[in-house]
Amino acid sequence: MISTYKLKDTKSKDAFRYSYLSQKFFPYLKPVLPKALLNICIAVPLGLLDGVVALSLRPYLDYVVNGNPQQTWTFLGHTVQIQSWFAAIIPVGIVSFAVLQGVLKYLSNYLTDWTANKMSLSLKKDLFRKLTTMDTQFFDINSSGLILTRFFTDPETASKDIIEIFKSFIMAIFGILGLVGVLLFNSWQLAIIGVTVMGIAMTPVVFIRKKIKKVSNANMVVSGNMTTNFNETVGGNKIMSAYNLQELQNKKFKAQTDEQFNLIISLTKRVGWMSPIMYFVCSIGIALVMMFGNHLILTGQLTAGAFASFVTSLLLLYKPTKTLGHTLTKLQNTFVAMSRVFELFDMENKIKSPEHPLIFQGLREKIEFKNVNFEYEEGVPVLKNFCLSVKKGETLALVGNSGGGKSTVVNLIPRFYDVNSGTIDFDGVNIKHFNLNDLRNNISFVFQDNFLFSGTLRENLLMGKLEATEEEIAQAVKLAHLDEFIGTLEDGLDTTVGERGTTLSGGQRQRVAIARALLKDAPIVILDEATSALDNESEAIVQKALDNLMKDKTVFVIAHRLSTIKNADRIAVINEGRLVEEGTHDELMRIEKGHYKHLYNMQFKIQESVNEGAANA
Numbered sequence: 001m002i003s004t005y006k007l008k009d010t011k012s013k014d015a016f017r018y019s020y021l022s023q024k025f026f027p028y029l030k031p032v033l034p035k036a037l038l039n040i041c042i043a044v045p046l047g048l049l050d051g052v053v054a055l056s057l058r059p060y061l062d063y064v065v066n067g068n069p070q071q072t073w074t075f076l077g078h079t080v081q082i083q084s085w086f087a088a089i090i091p092v093g094i095v096s097f098a099v100l101q102g103v104l105k106y107l108s109n110y111l112t113d114w115t116a117n118k119m120s121l122s123l124k125k126d127l128f129r130k131l132t133t134m135d136t137q138f139f140d141i142n143s144s145g146l147i148l149t150r151f152f153t154d155p156e157t158a159s160k161d162i163i164e165i166f167k168s169f170i171m172a173i174f175g176i177l178g179l180v181g182v183l184l185f186n187s188w189q190l191a192i193i194g195v196t197v198m199g200i201a202m203t204p205v206v207f208i209r210k211k212i213k214k215v216s217n218a219n220m221v222v223s224g225n226m227t228t229n230f231n232e233t234v235g236g237n238k239i240m241s242a243y244n245l246q247e248l249q250n251k252k253f254k255a256q257t258d259e260q261f262n263l264i265i266s267l268t269k270r271v272g273w274m275s276p277i278m279y280f281v282c283s284i285g286i287a288l289v290m291m292f293g294n295h296l297i298l299t300g301q302l303t304a305g306a307f308a309s310f311v312t313s314l315l316l317l318y319k320p321t322k323t324l325g326h327t328l329t330k331l332q333n334t335f336v337a338m339s340r341v342f343e344l345f346d347m348e349n350k351i352k353s354p355e356h357p358l359i360f361q362g363l364r365e366k367i368e369f370k371n372v373n374f375e376y377e378e379g380v381p382v383l384k385n386f387c388l389s390v391k392k393g394e395t396l397a398l399v400g401n402s403g404g405g406k407s408t409v410v411n412l413i414p415r416f417y418d419v420n421s422g423t424i425d426f427d428g429v430n431i432k433h434f435n436l437n438d439l440r441n442n443i444s445f446v447f448q449d450n451f452l453f454s455g456t457l458r459e460n461l462l463m464g465k466l467e468a469t470e471e472e473i474a475q476a477v478k479l480a481h482l483d484e485f486i487g488t489l490e491d492g493l494d495t496t497v498g499e500r501g502t503t504l505s506g507g508q509r510q511r512v513a514i515a516r517a518l519l520k521d522a523p524i525v526i527l528d529e530a531t532s533a534l535d536n537e538s539e540a541i542v543q544k545a546l547d548n549l550m551k552d553k554t555v556f557v558i559a560h561r562l563s564t565i566k567n568a569d570r571i572a573v574i575n576e577g578r579l580v581e582e583g584t585h586d587e588l589m590r591i592e593k594g595h596y597k598h599l600y601n602m603q604f605k606i607q608e609s610v611n612e613g614a615a616n617a
Helices: 018-048 050-065 084-134 135-139 144-187 187-208 208-236 239-243 246-269 274-300 302-343 406-413 434-441 457-462 470-479 483-487 506-520 536-550 560-565 585-589 596-617
Strands: 072-075 080-082 366-377 380-391 395-399 421-426 443-446 525-529 554-558 570-575 577-585
Touching: 018 050, 018 084, 018 144, 018 302, 018 421, 050 084, 050 144, 050 302, 080 483, 084 144, 084 302, 135 187, 144 187, 144 302, 144 577, 187 274, 208 246, 246 395, 274 395, 302 421, 366 406, 380 554, 380 570, 380 577, 406 525, 406 554, 434 443, 443 506, 457 470, 457 506, 470 506, 470 536, 506 536, 525 536, 554 596, 570 585, 577 585, 577 596, 585 596
Parallel strands: 395 554, 395 570, 443 525, 525 554
Antiparallel strands: 072 080, 366 380, 366 421, 570 577
16 A cells, blocks of 8 residues: 555556556446457457458459450359459458448447546546545645546546557557458568568567656646646736736746756657657668568569559558557556546555444544644644643634644544644544544534535535435524515525635635534534634624534534633633643633733734724724
8 A cells, every 4th residue: 555645656556567557447448348258359350351452453463454364263153354354443442441341340430439438437437435534634734736637537548548558559459460360461581671671660669668668657646737737717806916926827828838848858869769760670671571572573473463452451551550659658547547546546644444343323422633743745843742631522722823723623533634742632632543534523623714515505405415304494694684585595404605615705715614514413513613714793693603503512612702712611722732731711711821811912802993993983
């Protein structure tokens, strides 16, 4: 298993382990195997039919152009003039074979698209399932563009191209075999020369494998950066306009496209010389064939028809040989992508349920942090020997300087991250012993910037409880103070909110998130800066909704708003990753030179004065 989450660190180490990759890929090929095999069977005659025209030239020249009109052939008691018979049958045969080839090509293309898309969709479904199980840290350290490239583009390359490439490979191989058969039929001496030269022309293909892997991996990173740039330009369009960052974004994108261009040209410089060399080597082969062929014709060892058929076959042989070279190059690129895909499957989630998990059925007494140490990056501690106990039904407010570790504390409770040492216990049981889904089912989150999915208000609410009844939804809407707003909407709960809920105001998004949490009705509630981005009017409404959410719950609150802090049962002051003070508002205010009192005087008292001034105005 791969322990690192950094997608840029991919090595495509299995890109040349063709047997291993084939075994890994077979489960996706197996459901479409009958159609894939039928496609291969069709590819065989498609390849062999390339030699039909070349083969027909020999009897046409020998019997029609240079034939004896008096020469006959007796078949089932009937005398047939050979010259006339071939003159009539060869054109009809060529057209018939062309029709047959067209039908076979249509069937082959249909089967190729059907099987390729089926495999691609299956692979994407499994990769998306893998993506949804990845830890929060995975999304922290990888850009959205790189994730899209690895989880969406690579599966396309790995699965959709493989059938087309394999079909082209089979057609090329049997095209070569068919044409080589025509060569041998016409002259085994000349065939030795032609086949030897073609073999020499193919040798450069084996030298470009590692270069393809290197460029493909580098191009994957650049493509991911370009996609990230697109996402940031769309998502941050207001900031871009407000700060006139258009030129900066253009320069960044230009640099990325230039880098991608240089990578592609770098590969072209190393691969592009293959065609000229193949042309040159093949021209030598044709020249040798012409020289020796002239000798065979002059000495009566070879007819003009046989020679013309041979030369035509040799010229036609260049196409499947060249195709085979390009196919092998594309196949290597596909195997590189396939290797990257299965590296994703091999990623080991660091946060997962234990092999024999305990079922968490609710909090009975308390949540306890015991000597917890945590760091996002190695060597940079965020929490240091952190200890804290919270009773069931208690509302605890976490305060402290920015970056002190408040959000980290609440993110550890649902195991978005795991502690480096120490434990977090629910009723004396380490949360790592619980089933992960059960643990998170008992926790509701309301963030500062709550994410709403594209869809309707109803769909977003039901994410709190998929099987919720209309009565439960109505009650949650009322308690979240959303009923008045929803009553103004023409489609009510079936109103589409748009991507990320951008059609709603900040306060409306917060109340939707609170209603979602109310439907979930989890015994533990975490409020992370839930009202800090709102104006006073919106805050007052949201605070009422939060009060309804917090009833009879164990609540962790991170907030800058005085009202929430003062009404908490207890306040924990965190500074530089340590619990430095705890108590009620009044208790903490009595500590001379205390951390909380200092914070209150600097921030909360100023805020209170502003609010009082606004009220008196």
